[in-house]
Amino acid sequence: MDKEKEIVITSRIRLARNLKNYKFPTKMTDEEANSIITNANDVINGSGLNFSLSYMKDLTELAKNVLIEKHLISPALAENKNEGAYLLSPDNKISIMINEEDHFRIQTIGSGMCLKECWDTSNKIDDILEEKLEYAFDRHLGYITSCPTNIGTGMRASVMLHLPALSITNQIDRLLYGVCQLGVAVRGVYGEGTKSMGYLYQISNQGTLGASEETLIEKITQIVMQIVEKEKNIREQLKNNNVDELEDEIYRAYGLLTNARSMSTDEAMKLISYLKLGKEIGMMESVQNKDLYELMIKIQPNNILSFANKEISVKERDVKRAELIRNELSS
Amino acid sequence: MDKEKEIVITSRIRLARNLKNYKFPTKMTDEEANSIITNANDVINGSGLNFSLSYMKDLTELAKNVLIEKHLISPALAENKNEGAYLLSPDNKISIMINEEDHFRIQTIGSGMCLKECWDTSNKIDDILEEKLEYAFDRHLGYITSCPTNIGTGMRASVMLHLPALSITNQIDRLLYGVCQLGVAVRGVYGEGTKSMGYLYQISNQGTLGASEETLIEKITQIVMQIVEKEKNIREQLKNNNVDELEDEIYRAYGLLTNARSMSTDEAMKLISYLKLGKEIGMMESVQNKDLYELMIKIQPNNILSFANKEISVKERDVKRAELIRNELSS
Numbered sequence: 001m002d003k004e005k006e007i008v009i010t011s012r013i014r015l016a017r018n019l020k021n022y023k024f025p026t027k028m029t030d031e032e033a034n035s036i037i038t039n040a041n042d043v044i045n046g047s048g049l050n051f052s053l054s055y056m057k058d059l060t061e062l063a064k065n066v067l068i069e070k071h072l073i074s075p076a077l078a079e080n081k082n083e084g085a086y087l088l089s090p091d092n093k094i095s096i097m098i099n100e101e102d103h104f105r106i107q108t109i110g111s112g113m114c115l116k117e118c119w120d121t122s123n124k125i126d127d128i129l130e131e132k133l134e135y136a137f138d139r140h141l142g143y144i145t146s147c148p149t150n151i152g153t154g155m156r157a158s159v160m161l162h163l164p165a166l167s168i169t170n171q172i173d174r175l176l177y178g179v180c181q182l183g184v185a186v187r188g189v190y191g192e193g194t195k196s197m198g199y200l201y202q203i204s205n206q207g208t209l210g211a212s213e214e215t216l217i218e219k220i221t222q223i224v225m226q227i228v229e230k231e232k233n234i235r236e237q238l239k240n241n242n243v244d245e246l247e248d249e250i251y252r253a254y255g256l257l258t259n260a261r262s263m264s265t266d267e268a269m270k271l272i273s274y275l276k277l278g279k280e281i282g283m284m285e286s287v288q289n290k291d292l293y294e295l296m297i298k299i300q301p302n303n304i305l306s307f308a309n310k311e312i313s314v315k316e317r318d319v320k321r322a323e324l325i326r327n328e329l330s331s
Numbered sequence: 332m333d334k335e336k337e338i339v340i341t342s343r344i345r346l347a348r349n350l351k352n353y354k355f356p357t358k359m360t361d362e363e364a365n366s367i368i369t370n371a372n373d374v375i376n377g378s379g380l381n382f383s384l385s386y387m388k389d390l391t392e393l394a395k396n397v398l399i400e401k402h403l404i405s406p407a408l409a410e411n412k413n414e415g416a417y418l419l420s421p422d423n424k425i426s427i428m429i430n431e432e433d434h435f436r437i438q439t440i441g442s443g444m445c446l447k448e449c450w451d452t453s454n455k456i457d458d459i460l461e462e463k464l465e466y467a468f469d470r471h472l473g474y475i476t477s478c479p480t481n482i483g484t485g486m487r488a489s490v491m492l493h494l495p496a497l498s499i500t501n502q503i504d505r506l507l508y509g510v511c512q513l514g515v516a517v518r519g520v521y522g523e524g525t526k527s528m529g530y531l532y533q534i535s536n537q538g539t540l541g542a543s544e545e546t547l548i549e550k551i552t553q554i555v556m557q558i559v560e561k562e563k564n565i566r567e568q569l570k571n572n573n574v575d576e577l578e579d580e581i582y583r584a585y586g587l588l589t590n591a592r593s594m595s596t597d598e599a600m601k602l603i604s605y606l607k608l609g610k611e612i613g614m615m616e617s618v619q620n621k622d623l624y625e626l627m628i629k630i631q632p633n634n635i636l637s638f639a640n641k642e643i644s645v646k647e648r649d650v651k652r653a654e655l656i657r658n659e660l661s662s
Contacts, residue, residue, distance in 0.1 A: 251592050252590060254586075254590050255591065256583055319575060
């Protein structure tokens with residue numbers, strides 16, 4: 001399972017839920033929105049859990065963007081003109097976004113391939129809320145959601161994959177196209193649109209209707225494991241047939257990351273991705289104890305701004321990013 | 332003078348001489364060629380000097396190419412179909428090429444700006460030869476040479492300059508064009524034609540007629556010192572106005588040189604050139620004790636082949652080059 005954890009970075013289960021007696025977030029009043037926030041907070045923290053509540057209106061743009069880069073909240077919640085808020089578990093693994101597109105988005109994130117565990121956790125939180133609050137639910141359709149694509153289970157199962165070997169051998173596009181035919185959605189992570197940064201991809205289910213949560217999770221898991229197998233095979237092939245070129249690329253990445261004095265997000269993501277590959281195929285002893293995915297999050301633009309702790313230009317940000325990377329890799 | 336030594340890498344004085352009673356090398360027989368070699372060797376080593384004699388025919392192509400890359404012999408001598416040879420001083424600073432384009436090419440190389448010292452040395456060797464052998468000399472024209480451009484003093488004074496600051500700020504072409512107008516020749520070193528590798532340029536006199544050696548040397552020296560001033564000024568400007576970009580480039584060069592597993596000559600020359608600039612403007616403490624110009628010679632293709640000590644492909648050569656650079660910079 002270790003190898004899979006390297007390729008499968010995170011698993012995520014998100015449940016979309018709405019309350020019966022309230023309008024959807026796009027239509028509701030601020031009073032309704034606040035009432036939902038209060039109710040959710042009371043139910044969750046009244047159940048013995050210890051989640052922290054944060055209101056979007058209390059956060060700076062920077063703080064919101066940092067949370068987005070950390071995948072703790074969605075861009076939609078940050079942009080929401082209505083009263084938005086979120087409840088966060090002490091370990092940051094469970095978040096309940098309130099008044100995003102739906103009244104609730106219950107999200108659990110875990111490391112590696114753990115959709116079932118995430119589903120169990122999200123399901124428990126869901127049960128706690130459902131016990132006290134009346135959901136919009138239809139016997140035939142299932143959970144009613146703001147967007148029809150989420151109706152049914154209201155569940156989205158997502159897996160974030162790091163696929164450098166498939167990417168640098170130009171096999172990724174064909175593979176992902178094939179995967180899309182199987183009814184799953186693929187998108188780049190951190191990139192604009194479907195563009196990927198750092199060879200990170202997110203695979204998630206497209207349909208939420210007509211199958212149980214377990215069936216959907218089983219399907220995604222099978223597809224992901226096939227992609228993981230493919231990535232592993234290409235890594236083996238690269239090691240056997242192109243070891244010199246690969247080693248050169250990986251060491252060059254290390255040389256630049258540990259020496260550059262200025263670096264864009266795009267370049268840093270690519271180089272850290274090479275380093276991560278090098279670490280995982282045993283070519284980079286010196287970074288064996290580094291969490292390189294965590295580093296990928298830390299070097300995102302808003303995380304850098306927050307690290308700098310003051311207003312800085314894009315140029316200064318690139319300098320700070322290079323400094324942070326050097327410190328992280330040398331420490 | 333320290334700063335000038337950094338920018339002026341080597342000075343060289345070459346004297347073209349021919350013997351009166353022999354045809355020019357392009358026309359002469361092998362017997363004549365061998366007679367000249369024997370005579371020169373007898374005169375030089377009979378005078379108390381201890382020069383080693385090497386025949387071109389005894390050297391492999393690789394050995395000849397290594398000598399060319401070290402600037403000890405010219406490509407013309409290596410290619411000569413006639414009997415070519417050279418006499419070399421124990422410290423490798425003085426070489427007498429025999430039966431190149433002219434019967435003798437007496438060459439002295441020194442570090443930094445030292446044309447006058449090189450002239451003194453070449454002049455002494457010239458005197459030793461002239462005392463015993465009868466030169467082709469005309470009272471009006473001066474020394475008679477195979478190519479009319481060398482007639483007169485038969486002297487070429489050359490200075491090798493390292494001009495990274497002028498190069499990276501795109502001011503080099505205009506400057507060199509201006510310099511050409513002053514009657515001096517400029518060419519890139521190691522590059523094809525006038526292309527420069529590693530921002531190394533060679534400045535030399537074009538005319539050899541109608542002025543004394545001292546006057547020609549004075550003229551070249553003045554022009555070189557002006558270029559050196561210009562390079563120094565741009566370095567100061569870069570440090571004052573573009574320190575971040577410059578530092579980034581220099582540290583990236585260091586990161587790549589100390590980590591890459593494969594590297595072409597062209598890339599290595601460029602990166603070492605940046606490192607040399609970094610060292611000289613005080614940005615690169617870790618290479619303060621390295622002779623980076625020597626490294627530039629060592630990484631030339633034939634020097635790498637000779638270091639590898641067996642037949643290797645271009646790809647393998649790039650791997651060896653990267654290995655050599657890592658070793659040299661880490662030692």
